Amino acid sequence: MDTEKLQPRDAFDTEHLTTNSGAPVDDSLNSLTLGERGPVLLSDFHLVEKLANFDREVIPERRVHARGIAAKGVFICTNDVSKYTMADPFTEVGKRTPMAVRFSTVVHSRGSPETLRDPRGFATKFYTGKGNWDLVGNLEPVFFIRDAMQFPEMVHAFKPSPKTEKQEWHRILDFLSFHPECMHMMTWLLDDVGIPKNYTTMNGAGVHTFVMINAAGKETYVKFHWISEQGEHNLLDDEAKQVAGEDFSHATSHLIDSIEMGNYPAWRLKIQVMDPATELNHSWGDPLDPTKTWPEKDFPMIQVGRMVLNQNMDNQFLQTESLAFSPGNVIPGITFSQDKLLQGRIFSYADTQRYRLGANYLQIPINAPRCPFMNRQFDGAGATMHRKEEVNYFPSTLHNAETVGESHVPNVKRPVSGTQTRRALSKQNNFGQAGERWRSFDEPRRQRLVVRAAEKLNAPRVPRHLKNTWIEYWTKCDRDLGARVAALVKMSSL
DSSP, rough: OOOOTSSSGGGGSSSBBOOOTOOSSSSSOOOOBBSSSOOTTTTHHHHHHHHHHHSSSSSOOSSSSOOOEEEEEEEESSSTTTTTTTOGGGTTOOOOEEEEEEEEESSSSSTSOOSSOEEEEEEEEEEEBBBEEEEEEEESSOOOOOOOOOGHHHHHHHHHOOOSSSSOOHHHHHTTTTHHHHHGHHHTTSSGGGGOOOGGOOOOOSSSEEEEETTTTOOOEEEEEEEEEEEEOOOHHHHHHHHHHTTTTTHHHHHHHHTTOOOOOEEEEEEEEEEGGGOOOOTTTTTTTTTOOOOTTTTTOEEEOOOOEEEOOOOOOIIIIIOOTTOOOOOEEEEEEEEHHHHHHHHHHHHHHHHHOOOOOGSSTTTOOSSSOOSSSSSTOOOOOOOOOOOOSOOOSSSSOOOOOOSOOOOOOOOOOOOOOOEEEEEEOOOHHHHHHHHSSSSSHHHHHHHHHHHHTTTTOOOHHHHHHHHHHHHHOHHHHHHHHHHHHOOOOO
């Protein structure tokens, strides 16, 4: 037996049951008892082991994005963008990069219906030759808030009430009333795109502004967009109720079945680019603000590649549930902007995976790099990498490990200075893009958003002062929009 090569996997399954340590099992139907009727003996190690494993086979679900499904695929570079970036997936036209993708709802638990009106996650992992790159985004290209300081509070407001265990719109509207920057996102959440028909017919976006760096060290701001080749299709509210009654896992079923039948879904990856020297010149707001989109007339979409999902996951626990993303996972040629929400996510996403999956979650095969790699982190729960060397520190004269230098991993070089402070962005313009988006809809679509906005304000326990605040916000987006919402809102005396 070659103990070096014989690593745990199904290719080495025996024909008989064994304990987890490999010993043969004589009986896996009956407990070891004192006499035919018991009691059961604690010395039945196989029984105890089975129960102990069962007790631990569910890990904590994601605090957000708990309900989701993943698949594997490939990214093909279609355009030369070397003038913007040296990132590995874009080094040559036609280059293919393996990928894993997870689609999800955001707020609700693992068993929740996929037809709920809710943001959708669109998280992609590129297994590149220079390490893993996670482009972690949403269906919507914007978000509710612009500072990570408020992210836990926002999630608490959207999650079920700690008293009733129900999602309560009076809590959501109360919290968001302090964040008028949410209005742009609300025109997405309450629009038809709030319930995608399925995962294959929804677009995605990186939401944040990132920085691309080319081989010469030139920096360019970039936004990423996934455009579905299946077209964008959504469910209206009555359609969603009907679909939920038939299959509340409809989006999961559709993705799995499509791939199984060979109808491989595909998306085009497009980018918008901006010269950082112009970042303070825009009347619509700050380009690092995640509540803003960049106008396409000024920053046109540039296609850079195509993603095709062609393989379902083999094991939902080891792959879909253990698949872990973090916007902190970047590669040479792509790095972070100073977006304050992004800066918080760089820490938070990796930290939540350490909690869920353990300190060595990046050794789980679905998360591990597909390129040669080396670090000096040997120990900790979940460590599975077999290492023979004795040097677990750096630097060392006993091991020839070295760093590659800045020529291979360029960093942002723009000077940063200022007084230490806690301040909101000065260029906010919280209502302009929300109004523009609503005015871009045809009349039936405008009215559907009006009705949904009013329904939320008419939810139980929404007090009069909150209704007034929200009518004011909708009016600031567009005077006609505000008047139409107000006409449908029932003013309570609360």
